[in-house]
Amino acid sequence: MKTAGAANAAQEDYLATLVSAGPMEIEMIIAKYWTDIWNYAFVLTKKHDLADDVAQDTFVQAFLRLDKFRGQSSVKTWLLKICHNVAMNQLKSAFLRKIFPVAAVRHSGQSASAESVFFAKTKLDEVWENMLELPLKHREVLILEIKYELSIADIADFLGIAEGTVKSRLHRAKAKMRMKRKEEE
Amino acid sequence: MPVTNFEDSLRREPYTEPRRVTGQQIEQIKERVAQGERKKFHFKWVIPVLLSLTVLSGVSWFNLPFMQLPKAAESIKMPSDERTLRIINKFDPDKTRSIIHQELLNNREILVLTKVIKSDEKTTLWEAGVLNEEDDSLRWLKKGEVTTPFISREQYAKLAEKGITDTLTHAFVPLRDANGRTLVIGTSIDPHTNSIDITDSNNNVYKAKKIQTSFLWYAFLPEKQKSEYRYEPSREVVTRK
Numbered sequence: 001m002k003t004a005g006a007a008n009a010a011q012e013d014y015l016a017t018l019v020s021a022g023p024m025e026i027e028m029i030i031a032k033y034w035t036d037i038w039n040y041a042f043v044l045t046k047k048h049d050l051a052d053d054v055a056q057d058t059f060v061q062a063f064l065r066l067d068k069f070r071g072q073s074s075v076k077t078w079l080l081k082i083c084h085n086v087a088m089n090q091l092k093s094a095f096l097r098k099i100f101p102v103a104a105v106r107h108s109g110q111s112a113s114a115e116s117v118f119f120a121k122t123k124l125d126e127v128w129e130n131m132l133e134l135p136l137k138h139r140e141v142l143i144l145e146i147k148y149e150l151s152i153a154d155i156a157d158f159l160g161i162a163e164g165t166v167k168s169r170l171h172r173a174k175a176k177m178r179m180k181r182k183e184e185e
Numbered sequence: 186m187p188v189t190n191f192e193d194s195l196r197r198e199p200y201t202e203p204r205r206v207t208g209q210q211i212e213q214i215k216e217r218v219a220q221g222e223r224k225k226f227h228f229k230w231v232i233p234v235l236l237s238l239t240v241l242s243g244v245s246w247f248n249l250p251f252m253q254l255p256k257a258a259e260s261i262k263m264p265s266d267e268r269t270l271r272i273i274n275k276f277d278p279d280k281t282r283s284i285i286h287q288e289l290l291n292n293r294e295i296l297v298l299t300k301v302i303k304s305d306e307k308t309t310l311w312e313a314g315v316l317n318e319e320d321d322s323l324r325w326l327k328k329g330e331v332t333t334p335f336i337s338r339e340q341y342a343k344l345a346e347k348g349i350t351d352t353l354t355h356a357f358v359p360l361r362d363a364n365g366r367t368l369v370i371g372t373s374i375d376p377h378t379n380s381i382d383i384t385d386s387n388n389n390v391y392k393a394k395k396i397q398t399s400f401l402w403y404a405f406l407p408e409k410q411k412s413e414y415r416y417e418p419s420r421e422v423v424t425r426k
Contacts, residue, residue, distance in 0.1 A: 025302075026215055034206040039199060051204075056214055063218045122202040127194035146195045177191050 029075070030059055036076060036148070037083050043143045044087040046132050054090055058083040080148060081158055084140075130180040138173035141166055260292045261318045269297055272316060276325040282312070286396050286403075291363045293318045297325075298370065298401060307335040311401050313358045313370045329358030333372045333400065353381065353416050366405035369393070371416070374400050378418040386413045394423045 034055065041054035061082050073081075131139050144150045144158065152170075156163040264272070266284040273282065286298040294315045301310040314327040331354050355371030362368070373381065373395060381393035381402050386409075393404035406414065 026218065027211060030206055030211055030214060035198070035203045038204045038206075042199060042204070048204075052210070055206075056210060056217075059214050060217045063214070122200040125194055125197065125199055125201075127191045128199040130191070131195060143195065146192050181191050 026059075026063055029062075033076060033079055034059075037079055039147070040080055040083050040143065041087055043132070043139055044084070044136065045091065050090060054083060054087045057086045057090070061086060076148070077150070077154070077158070080144075084158070126184065127177075127181070130177060130184070133180070134173055134176055138169055138176065141169045142173040142177070145170060260289065261295060261316075261323075263287060263289060263295060264316070264323065269295075269316060272323050273297070273299065273314075273325045277327065280310075285311070285399050285401055287316075290315065290360075295323075296360070296368070298396070298403065300399070300401070309333050309335070309400075311370065311372060313360065313368060313403070315360060328360045328368070329356055329370065331356045331370055331372055333374065336374065353418060355416055357411055362405045364405070366407055368403060369406055369414075370401065370403045372400040373402060373418055375418060377420055380419045380421050380423040382417045382419045384415045384417070385409060392419075392421075392423050 037058050038051055038055040041058070042048065042051040045051050045054060058079060062079055065082075131142065134142070140159070141155055144155045145152075150158060152163050152166050155166045159166070264287075266287070269284055269287060270282070280301045282299045282301045284297065285300050286296075288296050290296050294317055297314055297316055299312045299314075301312065303310055310330055310332050312327055312330045314325055314329075316323045317326055318324075333354060353371060353373050355369055358368040358370055360368040369383070371381065371393070378395060380395055381404070383391040383393055383404060383406060385391075385407075391404055391406055393402045395402040
């Protein structure tokens with residue numbers, strides 16, 4: 001564990017000194033953080049294909065702005081923040097696309113059949129299913145605290161809201177989750 | 186499962202099989218990163234190029250006599266970053282490097298600044314050299330280098346607090362421009378530093394250009410004792426050479 005921790009720290013220090021990423025760094029960072037970023041994008045968008053697009057956009061933006069990463073937060077938190085911004089923009093434009101139907105550009109390049117094959121093989125956890133039914137503002141704070149282990153202060157800073165607001169959203173989110181779980185049982 | 190213990194499930198993956206990235210997605214990200222850089226570069230030059238074209242077409246419209254410019258001496262053609270990298274790798278194949286900057290020194294030489302990440306030594310190596318035209322082909326001659334260690338977050342915070350002067354490194358490189366001035370290269374890790382003020386013993390100040398999106402800066406200085414120069418970071422953006 002100690003070795004893994006030291007390797008992580010060295011990697012983050014290394015990223016803090018980079019100003020642009022070459023192919024090797026790109027593959028290393030994507031391999032390490034893809035699942036975390038995809039999961040977070042999925043929590044925000046609730047759609048597989050949109051989560052794919054958001055995760056891809058997150059990494060593209062991160063690599064283009066690598067010179068802005070100076071190690072003040074962990075790489076994961078930095079990527080999550082970019083993911084949050086990308087997802088919010090995607091959701092806004094998805095809303096606009098619904099109102100003004102326009103052809104959407106698809107970056108992921110994944111065919112619908114490839115996706116359906118993947119998701120046919122795998123099953124969504126029922127607790128996650130419950131969590132995805134919560135409003136965005138509740139599921140976001142919940143997942144940032146529980147899955148990504150951010151502190152209240154970090155979540156407040158991350159979302160640009162007051163700590164009190166984070167606490168009350170968390171409280172409500174957890175209460176709703178308990179209620180849903182009770183109903184399920 | 187107990188009613189209140191939903192947290193454990195949320196700590197795990199949403200699906201029984203985690204959503205892994207595909208090779209195709211990685212390639213698309215790489216391509217888009219490369220395109221993004223090209224787009225930035227493209228946009229940066231569109232306005233000045235369009236302005237220049239407008240002025241040139243205006244001048245030719247009025248058929249002014251100074252349009253009859255003498256033919257410039259034939260100069261070495263600036264290669265693309267990719268071509269420069271191929272040439273350098275032919276002469277020094279053991280490093281994975283990227284091109285940071287290229288500029289014409291004179292009719293036969295191009296100054297090239299590169300970056301080499303040495304993960305095993307936890308350092309970044311910054312090289313300065315020239316592409317030299319000989320017998321219609323380009324040769325790479327490395328002239329000098331500076332090394333910066335990877336720094337930890339704590340070290341970075343301390344340095345930012347203490348002041349940025351200590352974070353400057355520099356090295357003289359045996360390479361001269363067309364005016365006979367010597368190249369000096371260096372690094373500054375402070376992202377707010379846009380240029381370096383170099384002052385000689387007579388209080389003449391020379392501006393060193395920091396390369397955008399890099400820690401590297403460089404300048405050509407008149408021949409003097411190296412110890413006569415003082416180096417100070419500056420936030421001023423240098424737009425001219």
